[in-house]
Amino acid sequence: xxxxxxxxxxxxxxxxxxxxxxxxxxxxxxxSGLALRGWAIEPLPPGALADGxxxxxxxxxxxxxxxxxxxGASTREAALAVPSAAVIQHAVAMPPGLDDDEIDERLRDEAxxxxxxxxxxxxxxxxxxxGTPGMLNVAFTACRQEWLDSLxxxxxxxxxxxxxxxxxxxxxxxxxxxxxxxxxxxVLLEPEAWGFHxxxxxxxxxxxxxxxxxxxxxxxxxxxxxxxxxxxxxxMPDRLWLAGAHADRDGLGGQLQRRLGIAARVFDPLAGLLLxxxxxxxxxxxxxxxxxxGLALRGCN
Numbered sequence: 001x002x003x004x005x006x007x008x009x010x011x012x013x014x015x016x017x018x019x020x021x022x023x024x025x026x027x028x029x030x031x032s033g034l035a036l037r038g039w040a041i042e043p044l045p046p047g048a049l050a051d052g053x054x055x056x057x058x059x060x061x062x063x064x065x066x067x068x069x070x071x072g073a074s075t076r077e078a079a080l081a082v083p084s085a086a087v088i089q090h091a092v093a094m095p096p097g098l099d100d101d102e103i104d105e106r107l108r109d110e111a112x113x114x115x116x117x118x119x120x121x122x123x124x125x126x127x128x129x130x131g132t133p134g135m136l137n138v139a140f141t142a143c144r145q146e147w148l149d150s151l152x153x154x155x156x157x158x159x160x161x162x163x164x165x166x167x168x169x170x171x172x173x174x175x176x177x178x179x180x181x182x183x184x185x186x187v188l189l190e191p192e193a194w195g196f197h198x199x200x201x202x203x204x205x206x207x208x209x210x211x212x213x214x215x216x217x218x219x220x221x222x223x224x225x226x227x228x229x230x231x232x233x234x235x236m237p238d239r240l241w242l243a244g245a246h247a248d249r250d251g252l253g254g255q256l257q258r259r260l261g262i263a264a265r266v267f268d269p270l271a272g273l274l275l276x277x278x279x280x281x282x283x284x285x286x287x288x289x290x291x292x293x294g295l296a297l298r299g300c301n
Contacts, residue, residue: 012163012299013068013078014171014292017060017154019052019190020044020245024067025292026075027273027300034300035274038071039292041285052083052193054150061157068160079164079295080151084197084208087143087167090114091129094136107140115142123148141167164298169197169208171294175269176241177203178297185237186267186290187225187256189246194221196228198237206235221252222259229260241267247287269293 016023026037042063048056092110123145131137182203188195198206256264269290
C-alpha cells in the first residue's frame with residue numbers, strides 16, 4: 001500500500017497491528033525539530049486478527065517485514081500497543097516499606113479480585129504513584145500473557161524486536177499532548193470496530209470504549225458516540241477527533257457535528273512534524289497513523 005523513506009536514522013518503530021492493516025512509523029530528532037523518518041501501511045488477509053489479537057502469525061509477520069522494508073526504517077526495535085479493551089488498570093494501597101518482591105507478591109493477591117481470568121495467566125506491570133498519605137499506592141496494569149506472547153512471536157518472525165509494549169490509549173494521549181489538545185476525544189472508525197478514548201482538561205485519560213457494530217450505520221455510530229459522551233458528563237470534550245481507516249468517509253465529521261452538537265474533524269497525528277515534501281500518499285494515510293505515531297514518540301522522549 002503506502003510507504004516512503006527519509007534520510008537519517010531514528011531510534012524506535014511505532015507499530016500498530018490493526019484491523020485489516022499493519023501500520024509502521026519512525027520518527028527522529030533533527031536540529032530543526034521532530035521529523036518523520038519513514039512510514040508504511042501494509043494490508044492483512046481476512047482472519048489475521050481475532051478480537052484484536054494476532055492469530056495468523058506468519059501472515060502478519062510477512063506484512064510487518066514488507067512494511068519495514070518499504071518504509072526505509074533504520075531500526076528493528078519497536079514499540080507496540082495492546083488494545084485498551086484487553087487491559088485491566090487499577091490501583092491498590094499497600095503498607096509502606098515493602099520491597100519489590102513483597103509488592104509483587106501482594107499485588108498478585110490483590111489483583112485477583114479485579115482480573116476476570118486466572119492471575120497465573122496474567123502479565124502484570126506496576127508503578128508506585130501518589131495517593132493516600134502514609135500508604136504505598138500501587139497502580140497496576142494487567143492483560144493476558146497470551147497477548148504479549150503473540151506479539152513477541154509475530155515480531156520475532158518479522159525480524160523485529162518488541163522493546164516496549166504500551167496501551168493504545170496511552171499512545172493517543174501522547175499524540176494529543178504533543179499537539180496541546182487536552183479536553184478531546186478520539187473516535188476510532190475501523191472496518192470491524194469502533195473505539196472511543198476520552199481525555200479530560202488535564203490531558204489525562206477519562207475512559208476508553210470499544211464496540212463491534214452489527215451494521216456500520218450512521219445512526220448506530222451517533223448512538224455509540226453519544227453514549228460515550230454521556231458516560232462522563234463532567235468531562236465533556238471540546239472536540240471529537242476522528243481517526244482510523246474510515247475517518248474521512250462520507251463526511252462523517254460534519255454529520256456527527258450536526259447530530260451531536262460538538263465539533264468533529266479528522267485528526268492528523270503528523271501535524272507539527274517535519275515531513276517530506278514529495279510524499280503524495282501521506283495525507284491520505286495520516287488518519288491511520290495515530291497509534292503508530294504515539295508509539296514512535298516513546299523513542300523520542
